[in-house]
Amino acid sequence: MNPELKQWQQRAAAQTEILLERALPQPTQSPETLHEAMRYVTLGGGKRLRPLLVFAAAELGNSVQAACEAAAVAVECIHVYSLVHDDMPAMDNDSxxxxxxxxxxxxxxxxxxxVGDALQTLAFDVLSVPTDLAAARQMRMLNVLARASGSVGMAGGQAIDLANVGADLSQAELENMHSLKTGALIRAAVALGGLSCPDLNDEQLARLDVYASKLGLAFQVIDDVLDCEADTATLGKTAGKDSEANKPTYVKLMGLAAARKYAEDLVAQAVDALAPFGERAARLRELAEFVVVRQN
Amino acid sequence: MNPELKQWQQRAAAQTEILLERALPQPTQSPETLHEAMRYVTLGGGKRLRPLLVFAAAELGNSVQAACEAAAVAVECIHVYSLVHDDMPAMDNDSxxxxxxxxxxxxxxxxxxxVGDALQTLAFDVLSVPTDLAAARQMRMLNVLARASGSVGMAGGQAIDLANVGADLSQAELENMHSLKTGALIRAAVALGGLSCPDLNDEQLARLDVYASKLGLAFQVIDDVLDCEADTATLGKTAGKDSEANKPTYVKLMGLAAARKYAEDLVAQAVDALAPFGERAARLRELAEFVVVRQN
Incomplete structure (x- = not known):
């Protein structure tokens, strides 16, 4: 990995941590336990892939910093809320x-x-604070985030996933499920970074969305590969759980090597879509490549 | 009750039902079960007090109809989401x-x-669709709703409530809990109706908030009274459950008659705050009085 981009990535992740720390209520503020728990699940960990995508997409134009930062916090709050609810005994029952x-x-x-409920709310709270971005454009960001998170986005993908435990899905069905469950929020992260730039037009945003769709899919394919390959210590979560839970995965569907190859092809297509942006898309390219080389 | 206002109330509740029906995804749309369940919990029932408050507050000025209607849907989605999660086994375990x-x-x-997660998202989705209201004002509506719903609002009140089962709260502590758990969303409903009127200024909105705060508190006091007095059939939910669960209530704190009197005093104060609005506040006055005479 390009050392300069590696450094950027570390800086952006550190910046995300600071922004999240500021956005979350203090643990000394009532209700203390709720606030402490919100911080426990949100701070000090995670790949911060979605905020990184917001920041990287924001480099395509003249981003309004406060809107971009609010978006980074908001997508991560939505992501973390979904993990907290996902892990509950009624869902994946993960420890x-x-x-x-x-x-x-x-x-x-x-x-x-x-904690999950309040983190979801916090996402919309943070993103609805006025910035120097035109209010109409910021409201569009709010709507993009909401559409991506709800029953026709992330939550809907979760419902389809639950309904299909033990089922044999076709590749098309599996992709539909993941395009909602994981893909929708990844697309939203990229879109929000783009929308935070007043100078990006709808044609450019559409091109950006092609990148994000391919990347989101690649991300899930690699998740399945890692779930199959990695051990629990490297992964930071229980390994092999999707396979044990009899959930459909790309590895089951196409085999390990073909799944990895498929992810690589998707990343190549994602990168292709960025060609007209030239050098400004360097970070987005690097992040796409990071997705396939990551170990957790 | 004034028959004309009674009729208005029925019309507004019917209109709320139509708006919710339109806002909710069709049960034929994937994921079908999730959408069917979202409709099951949202449609065909409830007092619709919060949407009625939105509509009533919107009569104080020249409300932008689409913004007002979106707000009515949004507050009800937040309310219903909170009921669904509240009723779960991990919380109140109600059937x-x-x-x-x-x-x-x-x-x-x-x-x-x-269902709860996706209904919360739907609230912010619906309210972030552009209307004829200035985007900056509509974004303010989104922020008011988010602040009222999250960890320093409704969800926070829920956390305080859970932490205090079996505890002896003072009246101040009890009021703080309810001002968040129930009061915050009632205040938001009234505020959103007011904000949907571009011609209402901040001084008028502040006055409206006094009304809403008093009303929210009265609503909770009466809820405790009804929980103690009513039978399950009239209430439409399990009666006596707060008392059985050893939760602090106004009835336990001050006795039944004093609790009822307290609610009546609060309603009188709420109505007083509306004096400068004259006849335009007729609906809000009527709704406040409805709160203390209701049987469920």
């Missing part, structure tokens, strides 16, 4: 996440439920 | 709501979790 006990283990189930 | 089996009974726990 390990980002190398730490999951929220309902560390606290309890009611707290985990409320 | 009856609005006279029907609760979501996790009718469907299952994962569905109830996702």
């Amino acid at each position: 390990l996440r980002r190398g730490k006990p999951t929220c309902h283990i560390q606290y309890d189930e009611p707290t985990a439920l409320l | 009856l709501r609005r006279g029907k089996p609760t979501c996790h009974i009718q469907y299952d726990e994962p569905t109830a979790l996702l």
Whole structure:
């Protein structure tokens, strides 16, 4: 990996941590336990892929910094809320996440439920604070985030996933599920970074969305590969769980080597879509390539 | 009750039903079960108090209809999401709501979790669709709704409530809990109706908020009274459950008659705050009085 981009990535992840820390209510503020638990699940971990995508997409134009930062916080809050609810006993019943006990283990189930609920709200709270971006464009960001998160986006993908445990899905069905469950929020992250630039037009945003769609799919394919290959320590979450839970995966569908090759092809297509942006798309290219080389 | 206002109330509730029906995805749209369950919990029931407050507050000025209607849908989606999650086994473990089996009974726990999650998202989705209202003002509506719903609003009140089961709260502590758990969203409903009128200024909105704060508190006091007095059939949810769960209530704190009197005083104060609005506040006055005479 290009050392300059590697450094950028570390800086952006560190900046995300600072922004999240500021956006989350203090643990000394009532209700203390809820706020402490919100910080527990959000701070100090995670790949921060979605915020990195926001920042990288924002480099394509003259981004309004406050809107871009709010978007980075908002997508990560939505992502973390979904992990907290996903891990609950009623869903995946998982006890390990980002190398730490999951929220309902560390606290309890009611707290985990409320932590997820309140993190979702916080996403829309943070993104609806006025910035120098035109309000109409910022409201469009809010709508993009909402559409991507709800029943025709991430939550809907989750529902399809749950309904298909033990089922034999075709590749088209599997891709539909993942395009909602993981892809929708990845697309939203990229779109929000783009929308934070007043100078990017709809044609450019559409091109950016091609990149994001391919990348989101590649990300999920690699997730399946890692779930199959990696051990729990490297992954920071319980390895092999999707396979054990009899969930459909790309590895089951096409085999390990073909799944990895498929992810690489998708990343190449994602990068192709960025060609007209030239050098300004360097970060987005690098992030796409990072997705296929990552170990967790 | 004034027959004309009674008729208005029925019309507004019917209009809310139509708006919710339109805002909710069709049950034929994938994921079908999730969408069917979202409709199951949202349609065909409820007092629709929060949408009625939006509509009533919108009569104080020259409301932008689409913004007002979106707000009515949004507050009800937030309210219903909170009920669905509240009723889950990890929380109140209730099996009856609005006279029907609760979501996790009718469907299952994962569905109830996702229904609540997706209804919260839908609220912000609906309210972030552009209308004729200035985008900056509509974004302010989004922020008001988010602040009222999250960890320093409704979800926070829920956390405080859970933490205090079996505890002896003072009246100040009880009021703080309810001002978040129930009051915050009632205040938001009134504020959103007001904000949908471009001609209402901040001084008028502040006055409106005094009304809403008093009303929200009165609503909760009466809820405790009804929980103690009413039978399950009239209430449409399990009666006496707060008392049985050893939760702090106004009835326990001050006795039944004093609690009822307190609610009546609060309603009188709420109505007083509306004096400068004259006849345009007729609906808001009527709704405040409805709160203390209601049987469920």
